[in-house]
Amino acid sequence: MNIGIDLGGSHIGVGIIDGCNLLNTVDKFFTEEDRKDIENAIIRNIDELINNVLNQSNLNITDVQKIGVSSPGTVIDGKIRSSNLGLNYFDLKSVLEEKYKLPVKVRNDGKCAALAEKKYGIMKDYDDCVFVNIGTGVGGAAFIGGKLLEPKRFSGFEFGHMTIEKDGILCTCGKKGCFERYASIKSLKTRIVNKLGLNGVDISGQYLREVIMPKYHDEIQEEINDFIEYLSIGIGNLIDIFEPEIICFGGSFSYYEGHPVFNKFIEELKKPNSTFNGTIPEIKTAYLKNDAGIIGAVIDE
Ligand SMILES: [Zn+2]
Known part of the structure; x- marks a missing residue:
């Protein structure tokens, strides 16, 4: 048995994993x-959630072999x-190892x-893969020959922070014109909210997907088209760099498969000269959705 922890911006999820099976999960906002006092809150909440999930599973900490944490x-x-x-640089690894x-x-x-x-998911039968997480920001990873590419010094693969617009919008990272300021779901949502005067309204992911259906398009056409255009330029760049067999989208964009915006993005990518070699890989959305963090946190690589 292993324990997977999904540390998010707004909540923590903890699950018990047996091989590839997620047995029980608990979470807390x-x-x-x-x-x-966020550092102590993280330690306290993790401790409480681990106790809860072990109790629910009739297990003791001595039944656990290792702990993995998925962190933003x-x-x-x-x-x-x-x-x-x-x-x-909060040293969560040392705190949990000691405890x-x-x-x-x-x-x-x-x-x-x-x-x-x-x-375990949609990329399992492919060697050369790019995973792009699109939600609040844009992140991801790449595999070549089945192997996760990992640089030594920093995390790398900051897909969200490649410059897509000269002198563009200021990013939280301090750079201007970063990809995620134009092609994250958060950036799309912000533009739609401003355009439709919905400030202060709590917009769920599902509501956003409904609002941007073609029947509402007239008023927000420009916002939707810009999102699709920037997204296809950025993903076209990733295709040219990695030449993957498959690109898989995670995060809230993983709920867009079959949506007109997703279909239009693929059409845009298929246009002549969108990519250097003129071919595009399989384009899929994540299979494991919200469980991917907890499950992936305990995979050895
Ligand atoms: Zn940035």
Whole structure:
């Protein structure tokens, strides 16, 4: 048995994994109080969730072989730097190893999801794959010859921060014109909300998908077309760099398969001269959806 932990910007999920099977999961959202001392809140919430999930599964910590954590942001030697969570090289790996006396691995969430899709999901029969997580931001990972590419110094694969527009919108990373400022679901949502005057309204992912159906397109045509155009330019760049057999989309964009916006994006990509070699790989969405982080966190690579 292994324990997978999905540390997100707004909540923590913990699951018990037996081989490829996710047996039980529990989760908890951060409170405003938690955010005042986020490091201690993370440790406290993880402890509570591990106890709960072990109890639910009739297991003890001694039945567990290892712990894996899927984390947002940059992870170096188990230390997390995340502007989203306000963590500055927080050494979660050492804290958990000390507490549970088990081996602990902390890895970037895009890579965890990619590993899960590669091992058990939609990419499992392919050697050369690119996984692109599109949600609040844009992240991902690449496999060549079945092997996850991992640079030594930093996380790498900051797909979301490749410059797509000269002198473009300022990004949270400090650069201007980053891909994720134009092609993340958050950027699309922000533009639609502003255009339709929906500020202050809580827009769910499902509501956004309904609003951008063709029947509503007139008023928000430009916003939708821009999203599709920037997305296809960025993904075209990734195809030219990696020449994958398959591109798999995770994050909230994984719920768009079959949606007119998704179909139009593929049409755009298929246009002549969208890619250097004039061919596009299989374009699929993630199979494991929200469980990918917990499952991928305990995969050895
Ligand atoms: Zn950026």
